[in-house]
Amino acid sequence: MQEKKSVLEQHIAVFGESGSGKTVLVSSFYGAAQEASFLKQSLYRVVADDIGQGSRLNRNYLGMRDEAKAPDATRFAATSYAFSIKLKDPPSVKAAKARPFEALRLVWHDYPGEWFEQGVSGEEEATRRVDTFRSLLGSDVALLLVDGQRLVDHAGEEERYLKSLFSNFSNGLLSLKDDLLDSGKPLAQFPRIWIMALTKADLLPEMDAFRFRDLLDLKAADHLNELRSVLAGFVQYPDAMSVAEDFLLLSSAKFEPNKIEVSKRVGIDLVLPVAAILPLERHARWARVQQLPAKVADGIITNGARLLAAALLGKDHPGVLGKVLALINPDVVDEAAQIAGDKLRELNQQAITKQNYVTATLTRFQMDLDRGEENQVLLRSLK
Ligand SMILES: Nc1nc2c(ncn2[C@@H]2O[C@H](COP(=O)(O)OP(=O)(O)OP(=O)(O)O)[C@@H](O)[C@H]2O)c(=O)[nH]1
Numbered sequence: 001m002q003e004k005k006s007v008l009e010q011h012i013a014v015f016g017e018s019g020s021g022k023t024v025l026v027s028s029f030y031g032a033a034q035e036a037s038f039l040k041q042s043l044y045r046v047v048a049d050d051i052g053q054g055s056r057l058n059r060n061y062l063g064m065r066d067e068a069k070a071p072d073a074t075r076f077a078a079t080s081y082a083f084s085i086k087l088k089d090p091p092s093v094k095a096a097k098a099r100p101f102e103a104l105r106l107v108w109h110d111y112p113g114e115w116f117e118q119g120v121s122g123e124e125e126a127t128r129r130v131d132t133f134r135s136l137l138g139s140d141v142a143l144l145l146v147d148g149q150r151l152v153d154h155a156g157e158e159e160r161y162l163k164s165l166f167s168n169f170s171n172g173l174l175s176l177k178d179d180l181l182d183s184g185k186p187l188a189q190f191p192r193i194w195i196m197a198l199t200k201a202d203l204l205p206e207m208d209a210f211r212f213r214d215l216l217d218l219k220a221a222d223h224l225n226e227l228r229s230v231l232a233g234f235v236q237y238p239d240a241m242s243v244a245e246d247f248l249l250l251s252s253a254k255f256e257p258n259k260i261e262v263s264k265r266v267g268i269d270l271v272l273p274v275a276a277i278l279p280l281e282r283h284a285r286w287a288r289v290q291q292l293p294a295k296v297a298d299g300i301i302t303n304g305a306r307l308l309a310a311a312l313l314g315k316d317h318p319g320v321l322g323k324v325l326a327l328i329n330p331d332v333v334d335e336a337a338q339i340a341g342d343k344l345r346e347l348n349q350q351a352i353t354k355q356n357y358v359t360a361t362l363t364r365f366q367m368d369l370d371r372g373e374e375n376q377v378l379l380r381s382l383k
């Protein structure tokens with residue numbers, strides 16, 4: 001009997017106010033991955049689980065690329081998009097059999113920020129809001145969008161925008177707390193990595209990830225601290241959390257008066273690597289630096305992070321997910337998270353030669369993140 005291959009699922013939660021660029025972002029992410037040039041050189045394909053949704057996203061993308069038309073607003077719509085990252089079949093059957101998993105499933109949850117801004121109208125919407133929030137609790141990573149256009153509009157007095165943005169988030173989260181926590185008991189599963197992401201970065205050509213961090217520190221430090229303590233109130237072991245310690249610049253395209261240049265993207269190619277690699281890197285560090293008791297450390301490492309760590313190292317564990325996981329201890333996660341530089345490139349090369357596309361893809365993701373940092377599009381937590 002053939003054993004069932006596993007599909008590894010990672011979730012990412014995207015929080016952004018109306019108009020901050022959520023729909024354009026997901027359309028640009030998906031559409032670009034359907035271009036012939038991407039398919040040719042990539043070891044994986046991005047496939048929408050819902051075909052109709054996939055064509056809508058691609059249509060949004062083509063509308064921008066060919067007709068300079070941005071997608072319609074989807075105000076108040078909380079949408080989840082499920083994509084499968086399907087690895088190409090290696091030519092050799094042996095290599096195909098040895099794969100630890102066949103696909104990485106990325107579930108992308110949009111949470112409309114205006115639910116935080118203006119409270120909700122009526123009981124039904126309140127329920128929908130709680131349900132939506134609950135659905136994204138399985139995410140390891142959350143992106144909190146800061147709208148570049150709003151920064152431009154508030155040039156010189158950015159604090160006015162930033163403070164209202166962060167306090168809306170804090171207040172919105174607090175208003176959900178009673179509904180989300182069962183008699184006040186903090187959650188084990190909750191996004192622990194909250195990345196500050198600047199959208200429409202093309203409008204701020206001087207900006208880099210360091211300047212973005214400095215801007216937030218300078219103009220909204222107190223409000224960010226407030227947000228940190230609110231988020232800490234939701235989770236068990238709140239020390240194992242990074243809120244506003246990672247910064248990412250995003251631009252889904254370069255928007256000009258009669259032209260939208262979708263090929264001029266910034267940071268979009270880091271979304272997958274961030275979703276796949278950051279959790280395992282961060283979990284390993286929390287366990288190591290904070291000297292969490294072994295059982296706790298073990299408990300906060302998600303299954304996804306474990307499996308990814310083993311796969312990144314090229315440790316082949318084909319078979320049933322439960323059995324595989326039992327073999328992967330926190331040391332493996334730690335080892336995977338610390339691989340860098342020449343060693344990483346070597347591992348990547350070896351994996352390509354051996355047609356181990358899982359390891360090749362994950363080591364490539366790790367290299368993408370390193371390159372993102374070199375280009376100052378990404379700044380990872382220094383802690
Ligand atoms: N310059 C620039 N403009 C962008 C970018 N992304 C989005 N925009 C602009 O922002 C507008 C709103 O983007 P959407 O993606 O529709 O925003 P949203 O967050 O989905 O908004 P709602 O659907 O109302 O929740 C677009 O119509 C574009 O004009 C970007 O990367 N660069």
Ligand SMILES: [Mg+2]
Binds near residue numbers: 022023073074
């Ligand atoms: Mg939208």
